[in-house]
Amino acid sequence: MRLKNKSNAKTAETRKKRLLSMLEQQGLSIYENLDKGKFPQFVIPSRSVSNIVYDKKIRQYILGSASAVRSSRNMSQLRSYTQLAWLAFFVNRLVREGKSSTLRDIYYSSQAFSIDFEDQPESDNIIVDLEAVLTSPREEFHIFPEERSSVFGDLTIEYTVPGYEGKRMNLSDHPDGYLIGPSLSSAELVDTSAELVIAIEKGGLFTRFVEEKVHQKFKAIIVDTAGQAPRSTRNLLRRLNNEMGLPVVILADGDVYGEHIAMVIKSGSANAAHLRELTVPDAKWLGVWATDIEKYKLPTIPMTESDIKRIYDLQKDPRYQEGNWKKQLEVFLKLKRKAELEAFSKYGLTNITDKYLPAKLEESKSF
């Protein structure tokens, strides 16, 4: 049994306390300004392209030092300033009361306070603003996207959501896996016998892995990222890596999108550059590599125009400038063909778990 390293990691409880104190600080500052007849303002790190830089040391995109001021003095910003103040106020309630909310919920909730967002993109943007102000992901605000991915394996968690506080649960009890939702995201990770986390791009393969008892054979926790991993999923992967000390490996389709899914789990995405709790810098991309396509004689389909354009785009990204990442992009570009994870089924349904996975895990020890 691998026990959680409490001294090292931030627990859910401490993170909550830190957040609530930041919110209170913001509140006090606004309150005092108003009382003194001064215009309160928020300082928001700038998310403009020119302020997003790749930090090689922590191996993820981060925001530079530029920041913007959202001031209630400026009439054209007054509305969005108030929206941001409202969101801080609303998040404070959510976190204190242990309630969760979705992006869509936020959009509708605002209407009860005569804060009208024109549309959901506007409220989504304000949420990102608050993330930047407080440098915390929205999941800590108890705000979740609609899309959810799932997890399965021997992992015991302890709920912190109201009504379930202290209740424990093992994530191998239900073969369909567990939704990575608000309650799981805010749960404490208690212990696990697993030695590995396998993130897999597709729900179909996730089910196959459970059926094939990959979790037992490889002592693994299996995470379905459902395509590009949602932030709550990336946050969980990070915690499994950080708090439980488990290595993370990634299996995705053999195409440029698959490669980038692995990259985002490893080092984040540009549009979450204002956040630092979402990456697993040591995660390993197992496949499917472009070179695997030939090596394993996988059936392929031709790339589309947009696949090819995407390769060119990624070639400009600093993270793709060297090593295997660079090489695989080049091979994809040369092949102009791609292979899905399901392609292994050509050699039998269990081929991927029996042959490919062990081979790649073996190979991964050397990179």
Next chain:
Amino acid sequence: MSKEVFSQISPSEFFYRNRDLAGFSNPTRSLYTSVREFVENALDACDHRKILPDIHLSIKAVDPEQADPKHYILTVKDNGPGIDPEHIPLAFGTVLYGSKFGLKQARGMFGLGATMAILYGQITTNKPVTVKSCSDGKSLDEFVMLLDIQKNKPVIQKHTTKEASKTGLTVSIVLEGDYSKAGSKIRDYVYQTSLITPYASITFEDPAGEKFHYARIVKDMPRPPTVIKPHPHGIDVETIRRMITDTHYQIPAIDNKMIDKVKKELGLKKNLSPKEILERAQKRWSDISKPVRTVISVMSFLNIDFEGLQKIRIDDIDVANKTITYWDFGESQSHAVELSPDSPYYKQIASTVQGDTLLTFLTKRFQRVGPTTAEKFCEFAKFKPDKRIGSMTNEELVKLADALQKFEEFLSPDPSCLAPLGEEPLSKGIMKFFNPEFAAVWQRNASAYSGFPFVVEMGIAYGGDIPPNGLKVYRFANRIPLLYDEGSDVVLKIVNETEWARYKIKGDPPLVIVSHICSTRIPYKTVGKENVADRPEIERELKNALQYLARKLAVHMSRQGAADMAKKRANLYSKYVPLIAQFATELAGKKKEPNYNQLIRMGSEIEEQV
């Protein structure tokens, strides 16, 4: 068109030859044109006598069940001066009878409009026209007439007289029309006519019985136009020729009637000797008329009395060779008599035959030409100032006409023949019609193109009840709305060339422009008289007027903008600051809200941030 032409063709032939020109090309257009002709006649008549117009227009289907095109009864009633009973058959039953031929601004022009409408009705329905008129405020004459174009005279079917108490005229015809198609244009016409005639009260009852009433907005009539002489820039060779051959430059025909006139003016009862006649004439010279003077001068050279005068025929008066040639019926032979320049009567004869000197002709027959200008002109045109205009050859006439066009020192035409509406009535009309948030009007000074004076007046209105559907232009010429052929009009050209963004006007603004051009001759592009051609002089005036008004609008817009902004600020801060306070109070874990009133006040006051 001369009378001889009419006498040879049938009414329908006459009508069909002129129908397009006069606007009677189809039942839709004809109904619209007929409405216009009668309404405009009524307005012209009231304008002329300074009567505030009260016009009732009604269109009723003869058989409402029938489909269009069908027969309609069109009636226009006014409170104008009416027409003397003896003139009614002439005015409505003949072509080219009109009282508006003089050089002044009027809606109707050629004495054709009403008659064409009546003729159209008669041809399409075979029904007579009914005219009721009261011109003395005591008796009302009703005529029911059919037109006989061959004789250019009406056939009166019925004439009755009864008592009345008010002057006015009602004309009613039956005609084939298509109201389903013409209706919207007619309603527009009535609406726009009311806008440009704010001193009139106009009621229109449509075939469905719906009434459109436009009440009088102003009680003052605009100054009426006066009839004036032509401006030298505005005439051509043909006009000059007509002016020269005017009757009083000709030797009058010496018939019995003329002889009676001479006797009457001299106060003669019995026959006198030539010498006695001349003596009598000398005494009264300044009182007697020009033709009579001429006859007496001739008698002096021929040395004859009235009896002798009756026996001869003057054949030629040759001033150059100083001879008068006449035919003696009694002797059946021709005689020549010397025209001695020493005689006191020589000048009378010479000037009659050869007309005035060029100098006199210019100063007497044209507007804005005094002796000094006339002399300068003669120098410019290389004519002797004492050149007799009757002695000019064809080539000289062409040269004269040409020089009249080119000479630049004539003062600009006299605009007193124009009748713009005036800034105040125009502005009141616009306020009443559009109830705008902002309006401005401007009447430009008179200007001229090719010798025709014109005045541009324009109004602009913004916001208020005007729907935000984009710019709408109302075009008028001589107080007539121009509704057709918008595309190629000079006013629209100017409006479209304007960069509205420069005047703080964007998108589909609630904006109305009213443009009125008054002139003795509007340069219409087509015979349909619906769009004005782009003469540079007119274009310039329109442009100046529009720019001036647009600038005023821009000032209003920025003033309005600043006021709106301040109001918006105040609203925003009073809405949001209390909310911010509420959120901050809970976030900070406080019980009592901060005192934010000062901030609301400051927010409302500070200048807009860049």
